[in-house]
Amino acid sequence: MNRVDLAIVGLGRIGRIHAENILSMQGANLKMIVDPILDIDEGFKTRGIQQSKNIADLFSLQKIDGVIICSPSNYHVEQIKELSKATKNIFCEKPLGLSIKEIMEVKSLVDSKNLNLHIGFNRRFDPDFSSLKSSIVSGKIGDIHMI
Numbered sequence: 007m008n009r010v011d012l013a014i015v016g017l018g019r020i021g022r023i024h025a026e027n028i029l030s031m032q033g034a035n036l037k038m039i040v041d042p043i044l045d046i047d048e049g050f051k052t053r054g055i056q057q058s059k060n061i062a063d064l065f066s067l068q069k070i071d072g073v074i075i076c077s078p079s080n081y082h083v084e085q086i087k088e089l090s091k092a093t094k095n096i097f098c099e100k101p102l103g104l105s106i107k108e109i110m111e112v113k114s115l116v117d118s119k120n121l122n123l124h125i126g127f128n129r130r131f132d133p134d135f136s137s138l139k140s141s142i143v144s145g146k147i148g149d150i151h152m153i
Contacts, residue, residue, distance in 0.1 A: 009035050011069050015061060015085055016077030017041040020099055024074050029053065037067055041077075061085065065092050072122075075099060083108045090119050099126040 012028055014021050017039050028036045038056040039047075046057055056063075064070060072095030075085050083103045089096055102125050103109040116123050129135050141147045 009033055010071045011035045011037045011067075013038040013040065013064050013067070013070055013073045015040045015064075015073060015075045015089075016081075016099075017044055017047070018076060021074075021076035024076060025050070025055075028074075037070060038064060040064060061088060064089070071095055072097065080104060083112055086112055086123065087115060090115055090121055094120065095122045097124045097126065100128070101125075 010033060012034060014025055014028075014036065017025070018041075021039070021041070025036055025039065028034045036050075036053075036055050038058065039050060040058050040061050040063065042059050044057055044059050050057060056067075058064075064073065070093055073089050073093055075082055075089070075096065075098040077085060079101055082098050082101070086096055086098060086102075102112060112123070115121065130139075138147075142150060
């Protein structure tokens with residue numbers, strides 16, 4: 007199996023969740039965490055994960071298959087534009103942008119650079135997810151280990 011090398015931008019609550027999920031997956035490798043207000047996390051350091059305050063440091067990595075953006079919303083568009091210079095695969099937490107104009111700029115960028123851009127979206131009110139929750143609460147489904 008080929009390993010997928012990933013980086014995270016933003017190590018707040020959701021960034022830490024994504025980091026731990028990546029670290030628990032076979033075939034995934036977290037190579038770098040970038041956060042401008044980052045204090046070096048010894049737990050990540052002992053796992054060999056590079057840490058930086060500067061997004062430009064991502065460009066020095068030999069191979070990066072994708073980046074997960076978990077930064078504050080007002081930085082998403084700027085970071086997508088910057089990261090599109092180094093990778094084709096970007097996952098960005100919601101929202102993509104704070105205005106229609108920004109979102110359309112990113113759409114143009116995605117189209118012109120053939121980016122593989124995915125946006126996180128909470129689906130808790132989706133009928134399938136609501137049905138799943140009801141089945142869990144009612145005991146129809148056994149112990150859940152991970153979703």
